[in-house]
Amino acid sequence: MRLLHVISELDPKIGGTSQAVRTIIEGLSQLDVINEVVSLDDPNAPFLGDITFVIHATGPGKTPWKIAPKFIPWLAENLHTYDVVIVHGLWHYHTYAIYKVWSYLKVNKPALYLMPHGMLDPWFQRAAGRKLKAIRNWLFWKFTEQNIINRGDGLLFTCETEKIVSRESFSPYAPKAEKVVGLGVESPPNFAVRMEEEFRRKCNGLTGEFLLFLGRINIKKGVDLLIKAYLDLKTKGVQLPRLVIAGPGLDSPFGQSVLKLASIDKDIVFPGMLSGDAKWGAFYKCDAFILPSHQENFGIAVVEALACSKPVLISDQVNIWREINTEKAGIVENDTESGVNKMLKQWMNMSAEQKKQMGLNANTAFHTHFTISRASGKMINAISQAIPTSN
Structure with a gap:
């Protein structure tokens, strides 16, 4: 299986989603999955030198939305060569761009999943001090995000609670599938x-x-x-x-x-x-x-x-x-x-x-x-079901 991970930023300084993607790739690689990443990172970013998997950095993304002019052309040229695409996170240019290119593909169309990593949690819409961001998210939902969520092949969640609370924030919310795949963490080194x-x-x-x-x-x-x-x-x-x-x-x-x-x-x-x-x-x-x-x-x-x-x-x-x-x-x-x-x-x-x-x-x-092997097995079972037979 050839799998493309799409993320706004893989820079380890942002933690969270960036770290999760690295862990997911580590686990899936042990199951003979070919993992690649495309991101909106600056191709000259120093952290790229430490990465052991293939990453296509098409940025740097500009403006708070992380617009990268080279991103859509890269997708148009390469997206059809993958079996599955997992989009990580929301609210940036990468979700708009990937859906735009994917929706126009007529042949060799890969399965498309979104892994929100908690970004649909209602807390972000209700928390004090986030009123302007909550309005911004509603606008993004209306014009871009609902497309990939409701028309892609499904959503992937790290736990049951995330799946449940993600239904509360936006409408219309009607993903084709909601799959809890978990998230593994590498075993710690022995104490010294x-x-x-x-x-x-x-x-x-x-x-x-x-x-x-x-x-x-x-x-x-x-x-x-x-x-x-x-x-x-x-x-x-x-x-x-x-x-x-x-x-x-x-x-x-x-x-x-x-x-x-x-x-x-x-x-x-x-x-x-x-x-x-x-x-x-x-x-x-x-x-x-x-x-x-x-x-x-x-x-x-x-x-x-x-x-x-x-x-x-x-x-x-x-x-x-x-x-x-x-x-x-x-x-x-x-x-x-x-x-x-x-x-x-x-x-x-x-x-x-x-x-x-x-x-x-x-x-x-x-x-x-929470082991990597357990989460990787669940991920493979979830995404394999939507791989087009023609691929």
């Missing part, structure tokens, strides 16, 4: 002492127990709720471990407000973005991972924590919460300050044996639901 040493060094020699938040310092992630709940419990005499909040974004206005909020407590540590050994050291040595996000389509960091046998304390807006609950691999509460407060208190009231068992359950959850 250097990982702990690198993590502790990033945290200025931090010692003892700690809870870990690892992700962008962004209002969507509920970081402010976490800090407020943490401080509130400590003022009430609850003995909490230290709190490590790791990730990029501290230089943003929201990041600065978070630093100010936490400045009264030296037990809240901000090491910045962690990667490599430092990241794995954080996962392996934390007591639990915590993410009280207002919207999280999948949560790669959540799954990485599970893979390291760490319980996860998450909000019910992290779309894989059902799987976490089913396997008893963590604690799930709502995405409010009181919800985070309850989450932390419940964790602190658990015995050492209960916490140990939850860690074992976390590893079981990873192997049951």
Whole structure:
């Protein structure tokens, strides 16, 4: 099978969808699928030198919509040579362009799927501060996005919750198929002492127990709720471990407000973005991972924590919460300050044996639901059904 992945940007700095596409390609390549990517990235971007698969960078995309004049000509010349096309993400030029070229093909027309990666979540249309973007999305839906969603071969979702909530935001919404294919995460490297040493060094020699938040310092992630709940419990005499909040974004206005909020407590540590050994050291040595996000389509960091046998304390807006609950691999509460407060208190009231068992359950959850091989198998089964026989 020859498969084309279409994405606005594959730059690893944007995380999320970019990382997901790389993981999907890794898994499918092990099943003898030929994967290629076409994107709106600048062909001179430095990160392209580290990529091991074929990527056609047709950008740079200009304007917020990421218009790239070379993109449609490339599609017109090459699209018919693929068996399946998966379009990743919405709201940029790539969805408009791919549908335009695909709809005009008369022969050798590949199967066309869209993987929204959470971008149809109603949170984006309802959240305070996003009114103008919500209006923009409605306009895009009316003139472009509904075409690929309702006339392509179907939608691919990372989990059941994403499929359910994606039906709420826009109409007419009538995809030909809705398939939950999951999303795999690579098994972590085995623990090595250097990982702990690198993590502790990033945290200025931090010692003892700690809870870990690892992700962008962004209002969507509920970081402010976490800090407020943490401080509130400590003022009430609850003995909490230290709190490590790791990730990029501290230089943003929201990041600065978070630093100010936490400045009264030296037990809240901000090491910045962690990667490599430092990241794995954080996962392996934390007591639990915590993410009280207002919207999280999948949560790669959540799954990485599970893979390291760490319980996860998450909000019910992290779309894989059902799987976490089913396997008893963590604690799930709502995405409010009181919800985070309850989450932390419940964790602190658990015995050492209960916490140990939850860690074992976390590893079981990873192997049951979130391995690359499992997700790749489901993806192949889903997209193979629509491959035209003439191809």
